[in-house]
Amino acid sequence: MNWVKPxxxxxxxxxxxxxxxxxxxxxxxxxxxxxxxxHKVDRGQTLFSISRMYKVKPADIYAFNPEAAPGLKLxxxxxxxxxxxxxxxPKKEQKQPETPFxxxxxxxxxxxxxxxxxxxxxxxxxxxxxxxxxxxxxxxxKLSSNELKLGQLLIVSNPDRTSTxxxxxxxxxxKTTHESHVTSxxxxxxxxxxxxxxxxxxxxxxxxxxxIAEVNSxxxxxxxxxxxxxxxxxxxxxxxxxxxxxQKVMVRVVGKLPHDLNPKIIIxxxxxxxxxxxxxxxxxxxxxxxxx
Numbered sequence: 589m590n591w592v593k594p595x596x597x598x599x600x601x602x603x604x605x606x607x608x609x610x611x612x613x614x615x616x617x618x619x620x621x622x623x624x625x626x627h628k629v630d631r632g633q634t635l636f637s638i639s640r641m642y643k644v645k646p647a648d649i650y651a652f653n654p655e656a657a658p659g660l661k662l663x664x665x666x667x668x669x670x671x672x673x674x675x676x677x678p679k680k681e682q683k684q685p686e687t688p689f690x691x692x693x694x695x696x697x698x699x700x701x702x703x704x705x706x707x708x709x710x711x712x713x714x715x716x717x718x719x720x721x722x723x724x725x726x727x728x729x730k731l732s733s734n735e736l737k738l739g740q741l742l743i744v745s746n747p748d749r750t751s752t753x754x755x756x757x758x759x760x761x762x763k764t765t766h767e768s769h770v771t772s773x774x775x776x777x778x779x780x781x782x783x784x785x786x787x788x789x790x791x792x793x794x795x796x797x798x799x800i801a802e803v804n805s806x807x808x809x810x811x812x813x814x815x816x817x818x819x820x821x822x823x824x825x826x827x828x829x830x831x832x833x834x835q836k837v838m839v840r841v842v843g844k845l846p847h848d849l850n851p852k853i854i855i856x857x858x859x860x861x862x863x864x865x866x867x868x869x870x871x872x873x874x875x876x877x878x879x880x
Contacts, residue, residue, distance in 0.1 A: 616665065622676070624652065624667040624713060625744055634759045634792065634879055635825070642668045646825060650838055653781040659794055659827070701745035705736045711793075712868075718744040722868070734868055780873045782852055786880075795820075799854035801828060801874040803862045807843050810859040815839040816846075817855050819880075828855065830865040836863040 615623045627638060635656065638647045638685040650656060653666045659664075703714055711734050715725045724733070736742075756847070782799040808814045815826060824841040839861050855876055857865075865872075 610663060617718065622673040624673065625670065627666050627668050629662060629664040629666065631662055633660065634877075638666070638668070647840075648674060648824070671825060677865055703742045703744045706744065707738060708733070709728045709736070711736065714742060714744065718766050720744060720746075724823060738750040746850055766789075777852070777871055778875070780852055781811070781838060782854060787819075792879060794877060796875065797854050798831075798862050798873070798875045800850065800852045800871050801830075801865075801876075802849070802853045802856045803859060803870040804856050805859065808856065808858040809842075812858060813837060813839045813861050813864070814842045814858045815855050815861065815877075817841050818845045820878055824878055826855070826876050828857065828861065828865065829875045830876075831862045831873040831875060835864065835866045837861050852876070 612761070614628050615626050617626055621671070623753055625642065629638070637648050638660075639649055648669055656664070656666055658771060696814070701718065705714070709720045711725055711731075712735075714871065715722050722734070724746070725742060725744060726734075728746065740779060750855055777800060780798075780800055782797070784795070784797045786793045786795055788794075815828075817824070817826060820826060820841045822843060824843055825837050825839060828839060829836050829837060845856055849856075853871070862870075865874075
């Protein structure tokens with residue numbers, strides 16, 4: 589039986605190795621039934637290398653560390669969720685997108701002007717034709733998005749028969765509420781310039797690009813935070829900043845951007861990403877950053 593004791597010692601040593609934390613971790617934090625390893629970012633480390641070190645997905649780290657979206661910094665402390673914490677999360681758990689703004693519609697009490705949508709026309713063009721705003725046209729037609737169909741019939745004049753004062757109150761309330769949810773047309777797209785630069789960060793380089801983001805479902809799953817990009821590799825996580833309101837979102841590259849687009853368009857994003865960036869525009873000025 590002399591062999592039993594050495595085997596028990598060896599088994600204990602192997603168990604300790606299996607549960608040992610990487611050298612860069614500085615402790616464990618427990619909160620609300622969840623446990624995390626606290627990791628201090630070292631020189632040259634990236635989100636991908638850290639995720640491999642702890643055997644978790646990059647998306648799992650981002651989920652608990654939204655402040656890491658612009659990029660990791662030397663000495664930054666980030667939470668690494670334990671396997672037990674991840675196992676407790678519902679498989680479909682994710683932050684719900686903000687509810688799209690759908691303004692209330694006044695009752696239609698009389699004849700109104702109507703417009704039939706022609707090829708190439710959008711809400712902005714039609715609204716300007718009749719001296720209305722995009723928000724008003726959407727309100728009059730109970731539209732929850734900017735998408736129009738060819739031949740669609742739109743109400744393009746105020747159908748409300750209330751007094752001028754009441755009408756002004758409705759429009760003022762609509763404008764105030766609308767602006768608290770979304771931004772639109774803060775920068776003329778013809779003034780946007782495409783810029784690209786590489787910044788040295790730690791032991792690696794980080795790419796920064798500015799230009800136009802396009803919202804288009806082609807090639808993307810609108811239920812996820814996804815994007816198409818010209819040069820970033822598939823699987824790359826890109827941080828996008830809406831230059832009109834400074835809202836940010838992290839998206840995952842799932843393919844290449846088509847070559848036949850406006851050269852100022854540097855990224856195509858899903859509708860879910862558009863909602864997080866708090867805009868109703870289908871093209872708007874952005875700055876993106878990622879690790880090439």
